[in-house]
Amino acid sequence: MEPISILAPEHQAGEYINCKGYFSIVLQALVDHKVRFTNINMGWQGKVHDACIFRNSGLFQKLQEGTLFPDQKIIVGDVEMPICILGDPAYPLMPWLMKPYTGSLDSSQELFNYRLSKCRMVVECSFGCLKACWRSLLTPLDISESNIPTVITACCVLHNTCESKG
Known part of the structure; x- marks a missing residue:
């Protein structure tokens, strides 16, 4: 999870104040080993x-149902793993989610x-590259709150395009 800073004047301030004390809307993402966003x-x-966000996401639902990676396995050494x-x-x-002790x-x-x-450093790199390329994400966005998800999604798509093209 990585918060993106925003201003939200039409809502109670408390709703959008994150644990670091600033206004934000959450961008939660799944990234692949090539630093690309595969689900946001x-x-x-x-x-x-x-x-809470994760448990209420379509990604969680697909993982729980086993429909995101159906019957896909990888070989590590000589061991087959889901x-x-x-x-x-x-x-x-979860059986499909590793986290630290x-x-x-x-x-x-x-x-x-x-x-x-x-292994998780690729996630940090993805968000770092996203913010480095689209530097407007480093400051409060001066746009309507209703447009923020569209702008952030577009930045993720453009990030993936740049990463895929090298």
């Missing part, structure tokens, strides 16, 4: 928890968290 969920108020997505600690642990950890759990964190 746009428009929730900044104060809404990531796990496809899964990687999340941060805010997300629920929390609390007091032994050395194998710390190693797992380290490796998972390295």
